[in-house]
Amino acid sequence: MTRVPVRDDLRALEGYHSPQVHVDVRLNTNESPFAPPAAWYDAFAAELSRVEWHRYPDRAAAALRAGIAHLHQVRPDQVFVANGSNEVLQTLLLTFAGPGRAVATFEPTYQLHGHIARLTGASVLEGERAVDFSLDLAEVRRVLAAGSPVVTFLCSPNNPTGLVESQADVRTVLGLVPGLLVVDEAYGQFADWSAIGLVDDETPLVVTRTFSKTWSMAGSRLGYLIGPAWLVAELDKVVLPYHLDAAKQIAGRLALTFVDEMEARVQFIVAERERLSAELAAMDLDVFPSGANFILFRPRSMAGRAVWQRLLDRNVLIRDCSGWPRLGDCLRVTVGTASENDQFLAALTGALSPEAVH
Numbered sequence: 001m002t003r004v005p006v007r008d009d010l011r012a013l014e015g016y017h018s019p020q021v022h023v024d025v026r027l028n029t030n031e032s033p034f035a036p037p038a039a040w041y042d043a044f045a046a047e048l049s050r051v052e053w054h055r056y057p058d059r060a061a062a063a064l065r066a067g068i069a070h071l072h073q074v075r076p077d078q079v080f081v082a083n084g085s086n087e088v089l090q091t092l093l094l095t096f097a098g099p100g101r102a103v104a105t106f107e108p109t110y111q112l113h114g115h116i117a118r119l120t121g122a123s124v125l126e127g128e129r130a131v132d133f134s135l136d137l138a139e140v141r142r143v144l145a146a147g148s149p150v151v152t153f154l155c156s157p158n159n160p161t162g163l164v165e166s167q168a169d170v171r172t173v174l175g176l177v178p179g180l181l182v183v184d185e186a187y188g189q190f191a192d193w194s195a196i197g198l199v200d201d202e203t204p205l206v207v208t209r210t211f212s213k214t215w216s217m218a219g220s221r222l223g224y225l226i227g228p229a230w231l232v233a234e235l236d237k238v239v240l241p242y243h244l245d246a247a248k249q250i251a252g253r254l255a256l257t258f259v260d261e262m263e264a265r266v267q268f269i270v271a272e273r274e275r276l277s278a279e280l281a282a283m284d285l286d287v288f289p290s291g292a293n294f295i296l297f298r299p300r301s302m303a304g305r306a307v308w309q310r311l312l313d314r315n316v317l318i319r320d321c322s323g324w325p326r327l328g329d330c331l332r333v334t335v336g337t338a339s340e341n342d343q344f345l346a347a348l349t350g351a352l353s354p355e356a357v358h
């Protein structure tokens with residue numbers, strides 16, 4: 001059988017990888033360590049039994065959109081929902097990027113911003129961050145002026161560094177962009193401010209969010225953006241009809257009725273993040289300040305990859321970023337339950353000790 005050649009511009013692209021290994025303590029993908037509340041399971045099961053499975057789902061996902069709009073005090077026509085915020089990003093880029101257009105990122109940042117942009121045929125302008133991974137506004141000005149990107153990405157808190165962009169910087173970038181500014185707030189609930197308050201129908205700004213991290217719903221694949229109503233209407237034309245199945249709409253809508261439980265989980269994780277950061281700072285590591293549910297750190301006197309392997313040998317899986325561009329020797333740990341965090345700290349202490357034979 002003959003292999004049909006893929007598009008010329010896709011031939012050099014690599015897929016997005018997040019290796020999964022079976023271990024006791026899995027702190028590598030920034031999910032919530034907690035399942036949804038028991039009452040959510042009951043309500044979901046009850047509603048599922050009443051779904052008319054022979055009918056298409058509500059194409060506009062009106063109830064889910066209304067719930068999200070209510071949560072953020074915006075109008076439902078300013079909300080676009082899709083299968084994970086990755087599909088939100090894909091729909092945005094299918095609508096605004098594409099061949100002959102440019103998209104700007106400031107590296108290191110979330111790899112899928114550039115990856116999905118390239119899949120649409122756009123070119124990606126990779127701006128650099130400062131050595132401490134903060135945004136360099138002179139570099140932002142240079143990239144935007146040189147390449148005139150139709151979409152500019154920021155990620156706050158930034159994945160994988162954990163850094164929160166300041167409100168002043170986001171406002172400055174918003175004033176500079178020649179096109180659309182997308183602020184990816186997948187970890188927004190863990191930070192001390194949100195750009196959602198800057199969204200209105202006259203401003204070229206969208207903020208993306210996900211149910212995967214704070215809402216304990218990574219299994220459901222649900223994400224959304226808050227943006228100008230005209231833009232949401234354009235995205236609705238591009239996304240496939242009936243893209244949100246009935247079960248997912250119910251899952252998301254019901255999750256939004258457990259806001260207090262979600263906020264309690266966020267508070268717990270933020271407290272654990274502070275505890276972990278303090279413990280890590282006392283070890284032979286450089287630790288980056290985090291406003292998210294994960295922490296980036298770099299061993300000072302051992303290769304990052306070796307520390308990652310020694311943790312794995314101790315049944316703890318974290319994210320190995322040591323081979324990623326600009327992140328030499330860096331590792332990223334997701335904040336877990338108190339017990340998981342303790343097991344991670346114990347394993348790390350062992351891994352860093354010079355006598356450790358793996």
Ligand SMILES: *Cc1c(COP(=O)(O)O)cnc(C)c1O
Nearest residue numbers: 084085086110159186210212223
């Ligand atoms: C996890 C993550 C997402 C993807 O979220 P999904 O809703 O699960 O697709 C988007 N952006 C960033 C920065 C993330 O870390």
